Amino acid sequence: MLWLSFALGYLALTALCLAMNRHHKALLGGEPSPTRRRGLRLGAAVAMLLALVLCIAAQGGEIGAVIWLCQLMVSGWLLVGLLAWRQRWALSMAALLPLGSGLFALLG
Amino acid sequence: MSLRQSMSGLHTWGGLLPSWLLFVIFFAGSLACFDKELERWMRPALHQPGVASLTADQVRDWLHERAPNAHAWWMRPPSEREPFWWAGWEPEEGAEFQRFALDASSGEVLTDTVGGMFFFTLHYELHAGMLGMYIVAIAAMAMLIALVSGVIIHRRIFKDFFTLRPAANGQRAWLDAHNLFGVLGLPFHLLIAYTGLVIFVVFYMPAGLKVAYQDDFGALFRESTGYFERGEVGRPAGPPASLDTLLTDARQRWGGGEPGWISVHYPYDEAAVVDLRNWVSSRVTDFQWTLSYDASSGELLHEQKPYGAGYQTQSWLTGLHMAQFGGTPVRLLYLLLGLAGCAMLVGGLRVWLAKREARGGYGIGLVRALNGAVIGGLPLASLALLWGNRLLPAGLAERSRAEAMVFVGAWLLVALWAVRRQGSGRLGRDLYVVGAVLALGLPVLNALTSSQGHLGATLARGDWALAGIDLSLLGVGLLCALLGWRHRQPGEVHQAGRRESRRLAEEGV
Numbered sequence: 129m130l131w132l133s134f135a136l137g138y139l140a141l142t143a144l145c146l147a148m149n150r151h152h153k154a155l156l157g158g159e160p161s162p163t164r165r166r167g168l169r170l171g172a173a174v175a176m177l178l179a180l181v182l183c184i185a186a187q188g189g190e191i192g193a194v195i196w197l198c199q200l201m202v203s204g205w206l207l208v209g210l211l212a213w214r215q216r217w218a219l220s221m222a223a224l225l226p227l228g229s230g231l232f233a234l235l236g
Numbered sequence: 237m238s239l240r241q242s243m244s245g246l247h248t249w250g251g252l253l254p255s256w257l258l259f260v261i262f263f264a265g266s267l268a269c270f271d272k273e274l275e276r277w278m279r280p281a282l283h284q285p286g287v288a289s290l291t292a293d294q295v296r297d298w299l300h301e302r303a304p305n306a307h308a309w310w311m312r313p314p315s316e317r318e319p320f321w322w323a324g325w326e327p328e329e330g331a332e333f334q335r336f337a338l339d340a341s342s343g344e345v346l347t348d349t350v351g352g353m354f355f356f357t358l359h360y361e362l363h364a365g366m367l368g369m370y371i372v373a374i375a376a377m378a379m380l381i382a383l384v385s386g387v388i389i390h391r392r393i394f395k396d397f398f399t400l401r402p403a404a405n406g407q408r409a410w411l412d413a414h415n416l417f418g419v420l421g422l423p424f425h426l427l428i429a430y431t432g433l434v435i436f437v438v439f440y441m442p443a444g445l446k447v448a449y450q451d452d453f454g455a456l457f458r459e460s461t462g463y464f465e466r467g468e469v470g471r472p473a474g475p476p477a478s479l480d481t482l483l484t485d486a487r488q489r490w491g492g493g494e495p496g497w498i499s500v501h502y503p504y505d506e507a508a509v510v511d512l513r514n515w516v517s518s519r520v521t522d523f524q525w526t527l528s529y530d531a532s533s534g535e536l537l538h539e540q541k542p543y544g545a546g547y548q549t550q551s552w553l554t555g556l557h558m559a560q561f562g563g564t565p566v567r568l569l570y571l572l573l574g575l576a577g578c579a580m581l582v583g584g585l586r587v588w589l590a591k592r593e594a595r596g597g598y599g600i601g602l603v604r605a606l607n608g609a610v611i612g613g614l615p616l617a618s619l620a621l622l623w624g625n626r627l628l629p630a631g632l633a634e635r636s637r638a639e640a641m642v643f644v645g646a647w648l649l650v651a652l653w654a655v656r657r658q659g660s661g662r663l664g665r666d667l668y669v670v671g672a673v674l675a676l677g678l679p680v681l682n683a684l685t686s687s688q689g690h691l692g693a694t695l696a697r698g699d700w701a702l703a704g705i706d707l708s709l710l711g712v713g714l715l716c717a718l719l720g721w722r723h724r725q726p727g728e729v730h731q732a733g734r735r736e737s738r739r740l741a742e743e744g745v
Binding site for chain 1: 398400401416421561562565573
């Protein structure tokens with residue numbers, strides 16, 4: 129469950145990143161339309177909230193919130209590291225991480 | 237001078253001066269997240285999982301033989317992370333605690349080592365007692381100032397939130413790195429510096445203690461925690477009640493949960509008191525729910541009440557810093573965040589250097605030498621400590637002292653080397669090569685000196701605490717080897733382009 133919340137945090141930050149002109153250009157080409165930008169930010173908020181819910185479900189409100197915030201920071205560094213050195217992996221990671229950890233949570 | 241300009245000067249110099257000290261605190265604190273795992277790695281006798289058959293009464297007898305007149309005996313039963321007994325005594329009230337690690341089945345004293353606690357002590361008092369604590373506090377204050385001033389002078393917090401340009405010229409790339417680790421990690425950095433100060437706030441701001449409690453720390457402690465104490469009566473103690481029976485009783489009262497530290501105060505006196513503390517990792521606050529028993533009749537004298545609001549707040553903040561809750565996920569996250577703090581400090585130092593290397597300035601040699609001596613020296617000395625832990629003979633007198641000497645000696649060597657080679661452009665490569673050799677050698681040395689602790693055995697039985705340390709060492713060693721390979725040519729000083737320097741100057745660097 130904590131892997132899944134980490135993955136959702138990564139997904140949320142990727143969405144926030146894509147909502148910015150410079151990164152959208154670099155990753156997807158072209159500027160995002162205002163609707164798309166709003167959609168991405170809304171999606172990011174939802175993913176973050178879901179991640180928080182998962183953390184709280186796994187470890188309770190007090191510890192879950194701490195883990196959630198720590199995970200967000202760490203996933204941010206993962207995202208920026210990929211953007212800097214392996215740009216193409218950044219987006220595939222946003223799909224693979226939630227899928228992989230989701231499967232892991234279901235099976236485990 | 238605008239606010240931003242004055243804050244910029246404050247951030248540059250107020251950040252530079254404590255950064256080496258902060259690096260030591262951050263690095264040691266990060267390692268201390270896994271202090272108990274390191275402790276176990278450093279005690280090969282504990283690598284083979286055994287059966288904990290030693291009872292609390294046997295440990296008390298052991299203490300009675302060695303220190304019948306001690307002010308207090310302390311013991312801690314084995315747990316998953318620490319599969320051995322801690323046993324020790326305070327010779328007199330407030331005197332230095334003598335502690336020993338006992339094998340959980342045979343009861344023999346384990347080979348002496350500084351253990352993982354070495355890094356914990358380095359983290360909060362630099363092995364310098366009260367003075368070290370004050371130095372660390374000043375560094376923490378400086379860190380808070382640097383964080384706040386950094387936020388004020390950073391014009392593009394959100395615009396550059398996800399920006400890292402490693403291919404850019406030196407100053408730009410390091411500034412990106414410094415900003416990235418500082419901004420994304422800001423919640424953690426603020427929290428850890430602030431809660432670090434809260435832990436010993438009573439010593440840093442003693443006015444309340446002096447006025448309201450006449451400088452009697454014991455009185456403040458008893459009142460705020462609700463801890464029970466009764467005085468000695470000067471008559472000899474009767475035959476003691478069984479500690480194991482008391483532990484059974486305590487477990488029932490706690491409704492589950494394991495005992496942490498157990499103490500017996502003035503065991504030679506009729507009024508001797510046994511305190512049993514509950515050990516929990518499911519909450520941030522470390523509420524110990526201490527049960528105090530009469531040491532001979534076994535009668536329950538007192539049950540600690542939940543903390544009042546003030547102490548509860550401090551205790552919660554302290555708990556947030558200590559990361560004893562939430563298990564491995566929290567410890568791992570704190571480790572990564574702490575190392576990110578180290579990276580922020582290194583980034584800041586490199587920005588300072590890159591800026592001045594481009595246009596000249598005072599102190600460049602000194603900063604370079606200190607960077608090599610501290611940022612290269614501390615990790616290498618820590619690796620050397622682990623080598624010393626395995627290579628020093630088991631029967632050596634004052635063995636833990638010898639281990640500490642290995643640490644200090646290795647650090648001094650690196651420092652001398654850093655001063656000698658400063659400015660040659662080859663220092664980085666030298667340090668990476670030494671790091672690679674030391675780190676990659678440790679799992680091998682572990683395999684040679686511990687029959688049950690090598691990767692083959694630990695991975696096979698799923699002992700991730702030990703395997704994780706060996707695997708991390710391998711990872712660190714490979715990373716150092718890679719970096720050493722990339723630095724095989726002497727480094728050249730990057731010349732910042734004129735436009736780039738102007739842009740950086742506009743951004744208030």
